[in-house]
Amino acid sequence: MEKIILVTGATSGFGRAIATRFAKEGYTVCITGRREDRLAEVKAELEKAYSAKVITLAFDIRERAQVEAAMTTLKTQVSHIDILVNNAGLASGLATIDEGDIDDWETMIDTNIKGLLYVTRQITPMMRSRASGHIINIGSTAGKTVYKNGNVYCATKFAVDALNQAMRIDLLPYGIKVTAINPGMAETEFSTVRFHGDAERAKGVYAGVKALQAEDIADIAWYCASLPAHVCINDITVTCLTQANSFYAIKEAERVPPKP
Ligand code: NDP
Numbered sequence: 602m603e604k605i606i607l608v609t610g611a612t613s614g615f616g617r618a619i620a621t622r623f624a625k626e627g628y629t630v631c632i633t634g635r636r637e638d639r640l641a642e643v644k645a646e647l648e649k650a651y652s653a654k655v656i657t658l659a660f661d662i663r664e665r666a667q668v669e670a671a672m673t674t675l676k677t678q679v680s681h682i683d684i685l686v687n688n689a690g691l692a693s694g695l696a697t698i699d700e701g702d703i704d705d706w707e708t709m710i711d712t713n714i715k716g717l718l719y720v721t722r723q724i725t726p727m728m729r730s731r732a733s734g735h736i737i738n739i740g741s742t743a744g745k746t747v748y749k750n751g752n753v754y755c756a757t758k759f760a761v762d763a764l765n766q767a768m769r770i771d772l773l774p775y776g777i778k779v780t781a782i783n784p785g786m787a788e789t790e791f792s793t794v795r796f797h798g799d800a801e802r803a804k805g806v807y808a809g810v811k812a813l814q815a816e817d818i819a820d821i822a823w824y825c826a827s828l829p830a831h832v833c834i835n836d837i838t839v840t841c842l843t844q845a846n847s848f849y850a851i852k853e854a855e856r857v858p859p860k861p
């Protein structure tokens with residue numbers, strides 16, 4: 602039977618890498634994002650490299666009506682969804698609570714929490730009716746430990762953590778797996794977006810560090826999705842070698858060199 606995955610936010614970073622990995626494994630991939638040119642680029646790439654079937658859906662996940670319209674269209678194109686990856690998200694700004702930009706806060710809350718919920722609400726009934734499926738929620742180390750200036754972004758990822766646990770409980774009777782993958786710092790477009798397009802500042806975040814790469818997260822998503830039917834990973838926290846959590850990270854140069 603055709604295996605189908607829906608990945609939100611697949612125009613870059615984790616989402617694009619996850620779509621690529623699953624296309625390579627023979628899945629039909631449904632990819633979303635706002636940037637239509639990027640969606641077309643990813644579709645062409647996956648069709649060429651893996652002869653994959655790729656369905657693109659361009660919409661803003663913050664807009665409930667757009668999400669509902671896109672999911673209604675999707676339901677006419679596919680018979681079912683095996684895996685939903687709730688990945689679309691962002692940090693916007695990095696400021697103390699007394700100085701934060703309220704527009705940034707709304708963007709993060711609307712994208713990371715409400716957008717995730719809009720999509721989940723559309724897809725879970727399809728999974729429930731088949732008593733089968735897997736939801737992979739992309740959380741963050743920021744959803745485990747709050748860090749200075751991270752306030753609202755951290756709050757949205759704590760919400761993803763809570764929703765991940767809630768989904769697991771609510772969907773238990775239907776055999777639907779629910780997994781959170783909580784990465785630490787990873788080199789994607791994330792920091793450029795956080796700093797409102799300041800690529801130089803974004804580069805500084807990863808300077809002197811071998812950060813996680815999008816493909817690392819795609820490998821983990823594939824691992825979680827390819828386990829035996831009776832095994833469900835509920836929660837994974839993953840960081841690069843030189844990061845312990847949101848607080849503690851060192852540069853490569855600070856490592857004690859391995860003994861020969
Ligand atoms: P990227 O910026 O590379 O990718 C973000 C994706 O989300 C893009 O495809 C973007 O698509 C999509 N997106 C953002 N806003 C919207 C919107 N309003 N409507 C639809 N799609 C949207 O970042 P990452 O790959 O790093 O981030 C993916 C997820 O991983 C996020 O949830 C992030 O919080 C989380 N994360 C990231 C970490 C990191 O250090 N990179 C670490 C831990 C978690 P488009 O712009 O085309 O709409």
Ligand code: 8X3
Nearest residue numbers: 741742743784785786
């Ligand atoms: C992204 C990782 O440390 O920038 O969620 O919050 S961090």
